[in-house]
Each structure stands twice: as C-alpha cells, then as structure tokens.
Amino acid sequence: MLKQRIITAVVLLAILLPALFYPSPLPFGCVMLVLIAAATWEWGRLNGYSSRMSVFFGIEMALLCVLSWWLGLLQRPLLIVWIIASGAWVLGGAALLRAAVPGWPRVPRGLRLVGGMLMLWVAWLAVVKARMEGVNFLLSILVLVWVADVFAYFAGRAFGLRFTRGKLAPSISPGKSWEGVWGGMIGVVVLALAWVWADAAARAGVASLYTRLAERGWWLLLIGVLFLAAMSVVGDLVESLVKRSAGAKDSSALLPGHGGVLDRVDALLPTLPIAMMLAFL
Secondary structure (H helix, E strand, O other), X not given: OHHHHHHHHHHHHHHHHHHHHOOOOHHHHHHHHHHHHHHHHHHHHHOOOOHHHXXXXXXXXXXXXXXXXXXXXXXXXXXXXHHHHHHHHHHHHHHHHHHHHHHHHHOOHHXXXXXHHHHHHHXXXXXXXXXXHOHHHHHHHHHHHHHHHHHXXXXXXXXXXXXXXXXXXXXXXXXXXXXXXXXXXXXXXXXXXXXXXXXXXXXXXXXXXXXXXXXOOHHHHHHHHHHHHHHHHHHHHHHHHHHHHHXXXXXXXXXXXXXXXXXXXXXXXXXXXXXXXXXXX
16 A cells, blocks of 8 residues: 555656646646546546546536636636635535535535536636746645645644544544644644745745735734635545545545545645635735
C-alpha cells in the first residue's frame, strides 16, 4: 500500500508541477478539468448511477468547463458566484452534517447529482481563477488545506479526547476529534503569519491570500484562515457522509493507494470558492 501511494504521488506531482509553474494557466486548467471530470464520474457512482451514466456526467462536466472558459467566465471577477457558493457550503454543509448519514438518502437523487456537479464546477472555476492570479496566491490556498489536515492528524493522535469527551462526528468519521480540529486551526494561523512574513521579505510580486487579507486588517487574516480551516473539515465530513451512505470506503480506485479524486480534493471544494470570496470581496 505504501509503495502504491508513493508511486501515485510521484506520478501526480510529475504531471501537476510542470502544469502549475508553466507561464500560461492553460496546462493547469486542462489538468484540473480532467480531475474534476473524474470526480464527477465518482460523484455519479456514489449516488447510485451506473458507471456508463456516470461517464456521461463526467463528459458533461468537461464540456461545461470548456464552455465556461470559451465564454470568458474566467476573465470576469465572478464575485457573485463565490458568494453564492460560499453561502451554499456554509448552510448546506451545516444541514447535511446535522442530518448525518440517514438524512442523505432523503435528499432527491436528482438534486444530489445537480448540487454535486455545481459544487465541482465552481471548484474548477475557483482553482483556475486562483492560478490566473498567480502561483503564490494559489499555493497559499492549497497549502492551507494540507497544513490543516496534517496538523489535525498529529494533534488528534497526540491529544485526541484528552480535553473533550466526544468525537467530532462519530457517526460520519469516527477517527476525527475536536482536538484535531483545534490543532489544524493552530497550524493554519502559524502558516499564515509565516507566509505574510515571507511575502514581505521576498517582496513577492503576486501577493498570497494571507497578505491580501492582512493588508485589510490582521483581524481579518485571523478570522479568515480559521474559517477556511473549519470549512475544510466540513468538506471532508460531507464527502465521508456521502461515502458512508453509499457503503463505499473510497470514492473510487482511480488513484492507487489514495482512493479516488474526491478523496483527495474534498476539503478543497468549499475552501476554494470561500478563499476567492474573502480575497476579492
């Protein structure tokens, strides 16, 4: 399993890094398009559609992304899109987590499908738009999610249930604890402060998300990164809820040793549009 994880990670990095640092955002946008189309296929299967029908949904998503690019949507601010998507994630995520696993099948399947596809489409718009802002800006969002996850893992292992009596969401993801969430939040605050200092020291031409927030007030930086860390947990839990309802351990086996694409991007799905909203509101 470890060997598979390493090989898959190396292959993904070999594809993603050249696309990420290429002067034009076109290669990165194309790579993200393939990943989002694959995630759409996984979403269809998790919601009870046949593999053939799910492939059709993936093709539809790819065409939607291409059409969005061709129509020039990525050249526009899209602030209203980020605001609507952020509100939907906050309110919808809270409702889904409150209803837990039994509540998911009660949502009409068509609504689940369309809602998930819209969620993935907005995530594609946000990640490509962030790359168009600059590599430093995009990386500051991606690394925040990774740091929150890593710090949460180690804090949960070291301090899980030492300060609280209950798990975070035992019926959805039994391994997560409140201590892990707090550890992840501490991690992103440290990351943000270090990144702002690095931007200033390097006189970065493209400001990171953290520098943009700090320029409008350190209070906004603190609230912003804590909110993003919390919403990354919501994205993770919502995907776990959907998988548990479908009786699936992973969203697919597309990435050997890692599960599926949704397993790797779940925490980014709410974080990307919310980060774009915070940066440009």
